[in-house]
Structure formats: C-alpha cells, structure tokens
Amino acid sequence: MTDFDFDLFVIGAGSGGVRASRIAASHGARVAVAEEFRVGGTCVIRGCVPKKLLVYASHFAHELQDTANYGWTIGEATFDWAKLRDFVASDVDRLERAYTSTLDSNKVEHFHERATVAGPNTVRLASGREVTARVILIAVGAWPVLPEIDGVEHCITSNEVFHLPELPKRIVIQGAGYIALEFAGVFNALGSHVTVVNRSDKILRSYDHDLTDRLLPILQARGIEFAFNRPIGRVEKQADGSLLVHAGEGEPIPADVVLVATGRKPKTDGLGLEGVGITLGHNGEIPVDEYGQTACPSIYAVGDVTDRVQLTPVAIREGHAFADTVFGNMPRSTAYDCIPSAVFTQPPIASVGLTEQQARAVHGHVKVFTSDFRPMMNMFAAKAERGFYKLVVDPASDRVLGVHLLGPDAAEVLQAAAIAVKAGLTKAQFDATVALHPSMAEELVLMR
Template sequence: MAEHTFDYDLFVIGAGSGGVRASRVAASHGAKVAVAEEHRIGGTCVIRGCVPKKLLVYGSHFAEELQDAAHYGWHIDAMHFNWSHLRDTVLRDVDRLETAYTNTLDSHKVDHFHERATIAGPHAVRLASGREITAKVILVATGAWPVMPDIEGVEHAITSNEVFHLPELPKRVLIQGAGYIAMEFAGIFNALGCHVTVVNRSDQILRGYDDSLRDRLLQITMGRGIEYRLHCPIKRIEPQDGGGFIAHFEKHDPVEADVVLVATGRRPNTSGLGLENAGIECGPGGQICVDEYNRTSCESIYAVGDVTDRIQLTPVAIREGHAFADTVFGDNPRTVDYDCVPNAVFSQPPLAGVGLTEAQARAHYGNIKVYSSDFRPMKNIFAERHERGLYKMIVDEGSGKVLGVHMIGPESPEILQAAAVAVKAGLTKADFDATVALHPSMAEELVLMR
C-alpha cells in the first residue's frame, strides 16, 4: 500500500496514559494521528484506577487524622462522614482530568473517536460504527481489565471499575484477592468504618513484595480490625432477600456482606481486538509480545502499556508511549530501562520498594547484607498507636552496592522516590552513610541503618 493512501500516519487504539502520550509526542513530531477510545479518555489510571483510588485513600485518612487530632489539643465535635460527598468529589475530579487529557489531544490536533476500534489488518482498523480507517502504523494501548473468577453468582460481585460508584457506604465488605488492589481498598473501607474481610486462595498477601513488609502489613491491618481468611477462595455468592449477599466457601463458614469486591488480578485487554487479522503473537495470558522497541510480530503494529508482556504500571506505559513515538516518528530510537522501577502499595500504612527484595538478592547474589530500621513513627506516639515502621536496605556484600530499598510506614511512597534515584544510580551503602541525616524525620532512617 503506497504511503499517500493512508488516512493517518498513526492510529492509536486506547486513550489511556500510554496511548495519549504516544499520540501527543507523535503529533509533535509532525505525524497525522488519530486515537480511538471505547470508554473514557484517560484510561484506567485516570478514570477508574490509581488517581481516584488515591483520592479515596486521602479521604479515608481523615478518619485517623481527626481521631489523632485530640491528642494534639484539637477537639472536634459531631464528626460525620458523608460517602456520597467524597464519591462525587472524586468523580468530579475524574471529569476534570478527562477534560484535560482530551484538551491535550485537541491541542496537538489529534483526532479522537469515541468508539471501539479493532484491528482489521496490518494497516487497517475497524470502528464499531463500521468505518474502516487505514494507517501507516498502528499502536495498541488498550491496557488491562479485571479478571473475574469462574464462580457461581459472580455477577453479584463488583470489581475496582465499579467501586467508585457505590450508591452508599457498605457496612460489610468482602474482598477476594490479596494483591495491591485488594489491600488498598481493604485499607480504605476499614478506615471509613466498614467491617472488612479479605479472603484469598493462597496463604500470602502481596505476593512478590518483600517478605518482612508483607508480614508487617498483615500484622498491622489485623490490629486495625481487618479479618483474613487464607486458603479460602469464594465458591458461591448468593443474594439475600433483604439485601446484601452471602459468600460460601469450601471449608469455612459463610460470610455475609453488603458488597463483594473481586480483586484477583488484571488481564491484558486483547479479547476480540482482531489481533489475528495481523498475525500478532500473544502470550498465554493474552498479553501482546513486543520487542525492545515495542514492535509486535507484525512490522507495522506496536503495543505499549498493560496490554503487553511487561510491567503493568502507569509511569512505565507513559515512558513506553514516549519512546515509541520518538523511535518511529522522531528519528530517535529509544528503549525503556525496566531495571529498578519503583513501586508502591497505598495500603494503610503504605509500603514501597525499589530493586531486589531480600529473597531475590539472595538468589541472584548469594552473599548479601541486610540492614534495617524498625521504629515507631514519631507521629504515632501521641496517638497511642503502637504500629511500627520498617525500612530495609539490601546490599551486595562484595561491592557494597545497594540492591534494593523497601519500607512500610507513613509516607513511605513519598520517601521511596528519592531513594529510588540512589538505587538506580548504583550508589553504595557507604554513600548513604556519608549523607547527613535530616532530623527529625522518618526519612533519616535511610542513612542511619546499621
């Protein structure tokens, strides 16, 4: 097909973080760009993921802050929480962000279609309206979607997509799953006064995170009233006549709940996308396989973000989208470095980490040293909470290079970002030790570990 016959230089399927960044940068390089989005512009993170969820985390923190205020001399009478007010405030901000993302596309003269698009061939997409559009290059950035387990009555459960739209605050919340999404919502609902039960098919929470931090979070959240049933997947969800549901299990007593939230993982959103029409190879979980430049097995089609076989994080998708646009349209081939990508779980308290966990470091390096600081945050002293923070530093014994930093405690994600720069730069434990502490702060523990 001759180049002049294409409708667009680039057609992007999916207007989430990665797709919008790729569209904007490609357009700035002079490409004629269009993007199709079947839901709302902004994607998972902005519309139904990390941004509104973090706002709920902030909202739920006030329950603890207001209780603690009395110990610092503040006396607040007749405290009352209004779920609909918080929910609607969060949703208004989602609307604001969607408008901002849409304006970004418009300001870069990117055409956008508010309908589903599928791949019709190596250089063609088909819109839900039936229109077929051609493009020199196609980028798939459709993200991921919550996985629903195959259990009886699962249609009565909700996922993280629907949780932001609950008509009222439930008194009893049952959460299946113990990954980061499950633990974040468990903390939110627990702080807002709901009775929270977490059930999981394995005996672990936050699989893949550092063992010490996982154990500490389990201990603290149990102390805050969250109940756990491990080795206990839901077998059946049954609605009750008077409202609410009963969840049944194989070997445990049933649990009554007003809301059943399923948070058992996310699957790349490739179902029905027409990948077979371009011979695009996928992995066993439906993830699109790409090379270091984000190219699929079809030469003219690329993919970025959660739909691929790499790290499912918004900042990663943004970097991939930018690198793709620079490579294909900016005459500047670039790849993304996936080493030492920081991560955080906005549980209560939050945890964060970068680099290798202790177990990973022992497996890869053998001889390592582990430094830690187990402390009671100053903020908790007047509050009469005995919860303790924990910071860990994993160090290669031979070179002294810091291989990983992991922490749990108030503001851990904010502190970890600066530590991630040091780990990424390959600094040593001696470099940390040579840095003067910032006192009094929790962050000073990073340079005081012995």
C-alpha cells in the same frame, strides 16, 4: 504525504496511548486515537487517581481519633459517602477534560468509539468506517478478571467500586494483592466491616517478606479480618438483597458488597490481532520486542496490554519511547530494572530494586541493614504502629540493591531513594550523606 489517512492510529486513549499520540504529533506525524469509553484510561478514570483520593479521604478517620492528643476538641464527626464519591467523580471529569485538551492542542484527531484491527494498516471503527494508518499502536490496557463461580454476577470489580450508591456496612474482598489491600484499608477506615478472603496465606507476594510480615498484623489490628486459604466458591443473594459468600471451609460470610480483586488481564478479546498474524500470550498479552513492535511490523503495543509491568509510569515511558523511535528518529527502549512501586495500604509500603530473596538468588551472599522505629507522627496515635526500613546490599561492590519501606509517606520517601538505587550508589555513599533531622527519611542514612 502518504497513501494512508494517518501516520499513526492509536487504539486506546489511556496514559500510554495519550503520551504516544502527543509525542508522535510533536514529531510531525498525523495522529488519530480511538477510545471506546473515556479519555484517560484506567489510571485516570477508574484506577490509581480516584483510588488515591479515597485513600486520602480515609486517612481522616484515623487522624480524627487522635485529635485530642494534638490538643484539638472536635464535635461529633459524621461521614457522607455520597459527597466523597461525587467529589472524586468530579475530579475524574476534570482530568478527562485535561487529557482531551492535550490531544486537541496537539492536533490529534479522536474518535469516541471502539476500534479493532482490520488489517496491517487498517482500523475498523464501531460505526463501520475503516481508517488506514502507516503505523497502528495498541494501547487498550488491561481489565479486571472475574472468577468462574456461581453468583459472580453479584460481585463487583475495581471498575465499579467508585460508583457504589452507599457505603457498605460489610464488604468481602477477594484477593491479597495491592488493589485488594488498598480498598480494604479505605473501607475499613470509612467504617465498613472488611473481610479479605484469599486462596493462599500470603499477601503482596512480590514484596519483601519483612515488609509483608510486619504489615499484616497492623492491618489486622486496625480491624481488617483475613480469611486465608479460602477462595470464593459461590456467592448467594439473599431475599433482603444482602449476599452470602461461601469461601472454602468455614461458615459463609455475610456481605453487602463483594469486591473481586484477583488480577487484571490484557483487554485484547475481539481486537482482531490474530487476523494479522499476532499470536497472543497465555494471558491474552501482546508479545512485543524491546521497541514495542509486534509480529506484524506495522503494529506496535505499549502499556498493560503487553503484560510486562502493569504500572502507569511504565506505560507512559513505553509510549514516549515508541513515538521517539518510530517518528522521531531517536530509537530507544524502556528499562525495566529499578522500577519503584508502592502500595497505598494504611500504613503504606514502597520498594525499589531487589528483595532480599531475589538478591540472594542472584548474588548469593548479601548484607541486610534494617531500622525498626516508631515514626514521630505516630506518637500521637492510640495504636503504637512501628515503621520499618530495609536496605539490601551487595557485599562485593557495596552497591545498594534494594530499598524497602513500611511507614507513613513511604512512597514519598522512596522516590528519592529510587534515584540512588538506579544510579548504583553504594551503602558507603548513603552513610556519607548527612541525615535530615527529625524525619523518617533520615533512617535511610543511619543504618549501621
């Protein structure tokens, strides 16, 4: 028994917060969580899960074009945006119920209202009620950033894109990161005219240049237009309800929807952290140590709100490690090396470890092995898109430092390769592995 209402109070019921709540409760802690929107957080409600469902649906547009080569004769195909949108929404509802059930089954009390920090051990709910806890965990995630431009009120973000009343005939997407390009691929496949505008001439800047250099022309060949070095300056609403996008030099771009996907920042505004001695970073992030502890010893933070690595699996790992450390007497931190990532463009790319440029900066000389091939499944397609695999190797130790893939199912192939990179396996060990034929993955062990 303690003098607090709870041992742990979690602000935010996303992936990191729910995992931390469940594990802390399993260690015997009395846990409560507050969520001002919906249980599940960004990934489940308005992020990677519903977006991946849209990606799957949009794949059919390409595959239907190639059915004749497979021997199928299919009548006229039509697409119903409302049916897809509503199906995705229903699955989000299902997942929210599942996450809520997880909290209930672990006896975690949950409050469906906003919570802020009122003191080192005190949380204030939107209703005015104050609750005390020995430990407070901040897991509120991040929020899309909107530019300060005229007409920004006519733009949407990735939060709203899943609820469009109809499929836009023309969509302008600002940004060239993973969110922008994934939605560009979805809407392009579903039949929208897509224009990507970006303030620079680079896409997916954190990925290996060999992947992005090959991906860009494929996206262009699929019909996505790119307007580089053209940041949006103004969005003007027309009398008929359409939009006119003024972006850098050149003619204004007509659109029905303008999606801004230029990044996300920690959702710490108004959270009350400054009042307990926590100074936020330049992007609003919460500084923490390796165990997630802030400058206030009783307050911790995990996930996107710390702005270390904004990925759902990382938030889950951090939440689990926090609970084990604070409530399970098993101190441990999260490792941030060799984190695999994927971009579900069409085709997708996936990477783990160091890019060639990063490896050269660290190791000086490196060996690079590549495979440029046409995936067997693309033999049926009208467009002769090629796949590309790349290994970056340290010549001194023969260790594989990075694996970078472009092609169908790149993310599925990469997961196993990520285990090898994390384990420190060598190129010789890759070479000694018998190929699984015929497959795309066999290219990983055939590079010489």
